[in-house]
Amino acid sequence: MILLSATLAEPQHFSPWERALFAGLVLLSITLFWRRFSIVLRKILQSKKDADFRLFPLGRRMWDFFWEVLCQAKVIRQRPLPGIAHAFVFWAFCAFALVTLNHCAVGLGIGFLSPSSLAGRAYSYIAATFAVACAAGILGLFVRRFLVRPRWLGQKLSWESGFIALLIFVLMATYLAAFFVTDASPAARALWWLHTLALLTFLPVIPHTKHLHLLLSPATVFLSRGGFSHIPPLAGDEDFGLVAGTDLTRLVSLQAYSCVECGRCTEHCPAANTGKLLNPKEIVLGLRGYLNEYGPSSAEPLIGKYNPQEAPFQCTTCGACEFQCPVGIEHLPILVGLRRGAVNTGAWESDYGSRLFLALERGSNALGLPAGDRDKFIQKQGLPIFDGSQEYCLWLGCMGGYDPKGREIVADFARVMNYLGASYGVLRKEKCTGDPVRRLGNDLLFQQLAEANLEILSQSKVKRIVTICPHCVRTIQEDWSEFGTPPPVEHHSEFLARYVNQLPRVKEQEKIVYHDPCYLGRYRNVYDQPRTVVAHAGELIEAPRSHERSFCCGAGGGLAFLGEEKGERVSHVRAAELAATGASTVGTACPFCNSMFRDAFAATGEAAPQLLDIAQLTARALPNDAG
Amino acid sequence: MKIIVAIKQVPERDAPIHIDAGGKWIEEANIQWAMNESDAYALEEALQLKEKHGGEVVVLSAGPERAGTTIREALAKGADRAIHIACDDLGDRDALGVARLLAAAIKPENPDLLLTGLQSDDLGYGQTGVILAELLGLPHASLILHVEKTDAGLTVKRELEEGWFQDIELPIPAVLSMQSGGSKLRYATLMGIKRARTKEVRTLSAAELAAPVASSALLERIALPQKQKSTQILSGTVKETAATLVEKLKFEARIL
Numbered sequence: 001m002i003l004l005s006a007t008l009a010e011p012q013h014f015s016p017w018e019r020a021l022f023a024g025l026v027l028l029s030i031t032l033f034w035r036r037f038s039i040v041l042r043k044i045l046q047s048k049k050d051a052d053f054r055l056f057p058l059g060r061r062m063w064d065f066f067w068e069v070l071c072q073a074k075v076i077r078q079r080p081l082p083g084i085a086h087a088f089v090f091w092a093f094c095a096f097a098l099v100t101l102n103h104c105a106v107g108l109g110i111g112f113l114s115p116s117s118l119a120g121r122a123y124s125y126i127a128a129t130f131a132v133a134c135a136a137g138i139l140g141l142f143v144r145r146f147l148v149r150p151r152w153l154g155q156k157l158s159w160e161s162g163f164i165a166l167l168i169f170v171l172m173a174t175y176l177a178a179f180f181v182t183d184a185s186p187a188a189r190a191l192w193w194l195h196t197l198a199l200l201t202f203l204p205v206i207p208h209t210k211h212l213h214l215l216l217s218p219a220t221v222f223l224s225r226g227g228f229s230h231i232p233p234l235a236g237d238e239d240f241g242l243v244a245g246t247d248l249t250r251l252v253s254l255q256a257y258s259c260v261e262c263g264r265c266t267e268h269c270p271a272a273n274t275g276k277l278l279n280p281k282e283i284v285l286g287l288r289g290y291l292n293e294y295g296p297s298s299a300e301p302l303i304g305k306y307n308p309q310e311a312p313f314q315c316t317t318c319g320a321c322e323f324q325c326p327v328g329i330e331h332l333p334i335l336v337g338l339r340r341g342a343v344n345t346g347a348w349e350s351d352y353g354s355r356l357f358l359a360l361e362r363g364s365n366a367l368g369l370p371a372g373d374r375d376k377f378i379q380k381q382g383l384p385i386f387d388g389s390q391e392y393c394l395w396l397g398c399m400g401g402y403d404p405k406g407r408e409i410v411a412d413f414a415r416v417m418n419y420l421g422a423s424y425g426v427l428r429k430e431k432c433t434g435d436p437v438r439r440l441g442n443d444l445l446f447q448q449l450a451e452a453n454l455e456i457l458s459q460s461k462v463k464r465i466v467t468i469c470p471h472c473v474r475t476i477q478e479d480w481s482e483f484g485t486p487p488p489v490e491h492h493s494e495f496l497a498r499y500v501n502q503l504p505r506v507k508e509q510e511k512i513v514y515h516d517p518c519y520l521g522r523y524r525n526v527y528d529q530p531r532t533v534v535a536h537a538g539e540l541i542e543a544p545r546s547h548e549r550s551f552c553c554g555a556g557g558g559l560a561f562l563g564e565e566k567g568e569r570v571s572h573v574r575a576a577e578l579a580a581t582g583a584s585t586v587g588t589a590c591p592f593c594n595s596m597f598r599d600a601f602a603a604t605g606e607a608a609p610q611l612l613d614i615a616q617l618t619a620r621a622l623p624n625d626a627g
Numbered sequence: 628m629k630i631i632v633a634i635k636q637v638p639e640r641d642a643p644i645h646i647d648a649g650g651k652w653i654e655e656a657n658i659q660w661a662m663n664e665s666d667a668y669a670l671e672e673a674l675q676l677k678e679k680h681g682g683e684v685v686v687l688s689a690g691p692e693r694a695g696t697t698i699r700e701a702l703a704k705g706a707d708r709a710i711h712i713a714c715d716d717l718g719d720r721d722a723l724g725v726a727r728l729l730a731a732a733i734k735p736e737n738p739d740l741l742l743t744g745l746q747s748d749d750l751g752y753g754q755t756g757v758i759l760a761e762l763l764g765l766p767h768a769s770l771i772l773h774v775e776k777t778d779a780g781l782t783v784k785r786e787l788e789e790g791w792f793q794d795i796e797l798p799i800p801a802v803l804s805m806q807s808g809g810s811k812l813r814y815a816t817l818m819g820i821k822r823a824r825t826k827e828v829r830t831l832s833a834a835e836l837a838a839p840v841a842s843s844a845l846l847e848r849i850a851l852p853q854k855q856k857s858t859q860i861l862s863g864t865v866k867e868t869a870a871t872l873v874e875k876l877k878f879e880a881r882i883l
Contacts, residue, residue, distance in 0.1 A: 371641035
């Protein structure tokens, strides 16, 4: 009740000298702010236009803005405690927009929100509530950064963050303290000036530090490309990906300047967590460094001083970084863009990479095996050939057609389809979807493979595809659409989940830990269907990192074909995590994950859990004569 | 150094092969085409020599219109220009006939070095390079893995049998038939393909080269290799069967 009777003190009767001083300081602050901010803005606007950018439809953009910026949904959901603290600060800033405007107006003698009026009083109480939350929030964030010090915020303590925290705290404290003094008291005047100084210091600090995200990230979120890992088409004959400054688009530059250095990307990055050079945050900051030094019109290569070539080629394209980023940075178009720049110009030299590219230039599959091997497998397994009359085309993919373990998965999935009486067939001929070369940035080869496959599909009159490989699903559905209209495609988990009630159950209960493949989860948003299938086969248990936070197996982005890794193997880390759950079986839904874990368990040599694809988990309950 | 690389377009490694109604060639529908493998290595060697010593790499190919894609691929990988001998009756010409065509196109170019693949993956005569050298009156070496330019001419590494190699010195100009696997092939790049669009491809007709068509050898018919499984059961004591097995592996299968 004491508080409700309190009134916010507002100093009255500023002398002309005071007003002049205030106006001068405001001018100085704005000038200092603009001098830096205009440079940043110019660098962004001078960057190349995004050829495929479409502002409309606005619905998705407005929702993203509402949900991720105004509601701070991702900020809170992915890191609840610091997220809430940040949201308090953000919401207080929104509430303080009016307060700050009135504060400055008071200094010029034209205050419009009298604290003694009903509206003014009500608003000041609302603002005060936010101020308390904000002060607590910023204190919490300060403690986290300087005392708890999570690893991903970096080794070096950021003094600028401390300074900003102090300014914000002073802003809130001076506002709240004004409730306890009277208008005419010298204390009120002192608080007003202190608040003013904090405010006018804060403004120019924004564009000079990562706090630029205050201004840019709402725009970044609103303008983002949307989709997940959307790789923009190359524009024109001179576009080979991100080669030099002239290739940086407005979105890329905007994103580079929006990074708030929170390190969520790094925290979840499989490369950064296993001793590789790649750190997604440093990639983005590298581009910012480049823009600061060379600008968007420079022909200086992007790979060089600020970003070593090795780093982007260590990316598994798992997309954890892009998923986590709270300020709308799309890491994958950047990482793949840097790879495109290096591969499309021939600057990337890698024995393994060349071998993969040549295997796909001259042959049909990423494993470099003769196409006849696939025919033999189809024959031996007695898989029906697709003739245009069946409902489903069962796409084998390189793993399903050539890899021994992948073939077992296909064989078991075919048994399940047979049991269900599904109408399906496999193509006489298929080529790699181009997933590994798409992610490695070989646009020439990817286009050739996509077009050749689209031609095969249209000639065969395929209406619907089902496949055991999430990489094939993603590449067919999303990436091929740049060159034609692929038929609808689904992953076998989606198929199996639909018919799960018609499938027999195994009697014994065993603990099965399900591993979310990146290309099924984050890329396709399919989390529940494979779990339905696993739960049908045993007791589903979760890994510590699951769903959107699942940790990669290490195979994606073409890395399955690039040989040895530096540091620890990503697959070993994840395999150990899955084994530690105590599950007797690891359930997978991607032949690449399966192959990585098979090798990881074999290498660690310990009593490893059994490794089965969801198709195999389903098929083992079938009567022996089925299929 | 001006290097000419003779390349041939052949069916892709995984292409489904069916013999056509005439029995002398394969059905070309549904076949994808690629650069002959040892020609790809010849091109790679030429590009590496150019990168080290400067000069020009010219690719030369005789074949129908479809050979244009393989020529573009060679240009994309770094060749400077190309000569395409438009010729739809390649199958009717024997190795001598093809070599005469190529030689007629090569003569006015006066190259320092002429590289060919060891043999084609389709017909596999393995003669074109040798005959070319004879027609052009140039020294020749075959089964070459690696070429080094020296002040006097060339030092080449030649593959012999049973893991033996031979280093030979040759004067230039010379003709070399390149073996596969000597170096690492480069991959084609988007930039290479785009740059290749503006590179010169000169098309010559077989007629204007005035090379005699008359063949000294006639192709009667072609056949797919017969697949056969022949199982032999060895009997006797373990010692005896082991000895027979070794003997058979050594002298019949010739894999020991």
